[in-house]
Amino acid sequence: MGGLVGEGKGKAVLRACGCAVAGLFLIAGCTTDGTPKGGAASGSPGTSATPSGTGASGTGGNGASAPAAGPSSSARVAMPPVDESKQPKTAAEARDLLGRSTVAERDLGPExxxxxxxxxxxxxxxxxxxxxxxxxxxxxxxxxxxSTRHFHIPAGDGRGRVRINATVTVHRNREESGWETARAMEEVLRCPEQKRREGEDLKSLWGGAFYLGEQMNEWTEDAFTETGDYVSEQDGGPYPYTWSQAQFGPVTVAIAAKGAQGVTNDDLTVYVAHGTGQMMIQAKQELGKAAG
Known part of the structure; x- marks a missing residue:
C-alpha cells in the first residue's frame, strides 16, 4: 500500500483534490444524499438533462447547473447505522446481496x-x-x-455511444471496504495513465475523496471520484471519463461512464451521480438498522 495512504486509511494527500466529489453532485443537481434533485434525468447525453417535474436547469459561468427543485423529505435516506445481523457472512449471502443492491438499466434512464x-x-x-x-x-x-453490470446509450442525434458500468462489491467487514477506497486513491496517484485493455486507455486521471461529513458528503461513509480522458482504437477520443465510488458498511458501489463524440463530462455526471446514489440507497435499505 505504501506511504500514500498513511496510518489506517489516513488523510491521504489526494483528499486535497476532493473538490471533484463536491463538483460531481453539484453539477448533477443532486441532494447531499446522492439522489438527483427532482428524480432521474430525462435528457440524453449531449443535451441539457432536465429532471422530470422540474424547470429547466441553466448553466452558470462556473459550469455548475442552476439549482433544481429538490425531492420531498421522504425521498431522502439518512445514514443509518449498519445492522451487523444483516451483514453477509458467506459468499452465497454476499451474492444474494449483490442482486438486491445494484442497478438495472431503468434505474439509470429511459435511454x-x-x-x-x-x-x-x-x-x-x-x-x-x-x-x-x-x-x-x-x-x-x-x-x-x-459483480459489474454493463450498459450503454446507443449512438444517435449527433453523438456517439456512451458506455456505463455499475459495480457492487461486498467485503467481509467495513474496514476492508474502506481500504478499497484507499487503494483507489493510491492507484490514481501512481498511475494517472492506465490501460483498461488492449486498444483502450485512460489518460490524465485525477481524483479525490471525502469522508462522511466532509464538504458535501452527507450520503456515504467515504466518497471517491475519478475523472480523465478515455481513448480507444474502436471509439476514438479523447472523450470524457468519470468514475464514482461510495461506501456503506462492508459494501462499495461504483459507476463508471465513458463518453463519446458530442458528449460532455457534465452529461456523464448525471448518470454517474444518479446511479451511485441509487445503489447507496439500496445498500442502506438492505443493511441499515431500522429506525426506532
Whole structure:
C-alpha cells in the first residue's frame, strides 16, 4: 500500500483534490444524499438533462447547473447505522446481496440499455499491475463477492455511444471496504495513465475523496471520484471519463461512464451521480438498522 495512504486509511494527500466529489453532485443537481434533485434525468447525453417535474436547469459561468427543485423529505435516506445481523457472512449471502443492491438499466434512464455481455461473474476482481495495466484475478481474501453490470446509450442525434458500468462489491467487514477506497486513491496517484485493455486507455486521471461529513458528503461513509480522458482504437477520443465510488458498511458501489463524440463530462455526471446514489440507497435499505 505504501506511504500514500498513511496510518489506517489516513488523510491521504489526494483528499486535497476532493473538490471533484463536491463538483460531481453539484453539477448533477443532486441532494447531499446522492439522489438527483427532482428524480432521474430525462435528457440524453449531449443535451441539457432536465429532471422530470422540474424547470429547466441553466448553466452558470462556473459550469455548475442552476439549482433544481429538490425531492420531498421522504425521498431522502439518512445514514443509518449498519445492522451487523444483516451483514453477509458467506459468499452465497454476499451474492444474494449483490442482486438486491445494484442497478438495472431503468434505474439509470429511459435511454440506457443493456450491453452484451451484461453481467460479470461474482468471482473475478480487477487489479492494476505495476505497469498500470488492468488485469483480472480471483477474489482477494477480504472480498466475498463482486459483480459489474454493463450498459450503454446507443449512438444517435449527433453523438456517439456512451458506455456505463455499475459495480457492487461486498467485503467481509467495513474496514476492508474502506481500504478499497484507499487503494483507489493510491492507484490514481501512481498511475494517472492506465490501460483498461488492449486498444483502450485512460489518460490524465485525477481524483479525490471525502469522508462522511466532509464538504458535501452527507450520503456515504467515504466518497471517491475519478475523472480523465478515455481513448480507444474502436471509439476514438479523447472523450470524457468519470468514475464514482461510495461506501456503506462492508459494501462499495461504483459507476463508471465513458463518453463519446458530442458528449460532455457534465452529461456523464448525471448518470454517474444518479446511479451511485441509487445503489447507496439500496445498500442502506438492505443493511441499515431500522429506525426506532
Amino acid at each position: 440506457v440499455v443493456r450491453s452484451t455481455p451484461y453481467e460479470s461473474g461474482p468471482g473475478r476482481w480487477p487489479v492494476l499491475d505495476e505497469s498500470c495495466v488492468w488485469q483480472t484475478e480471483g477474489l482477494p481474501d477480504d472480498v466475498l463477492a463482486t
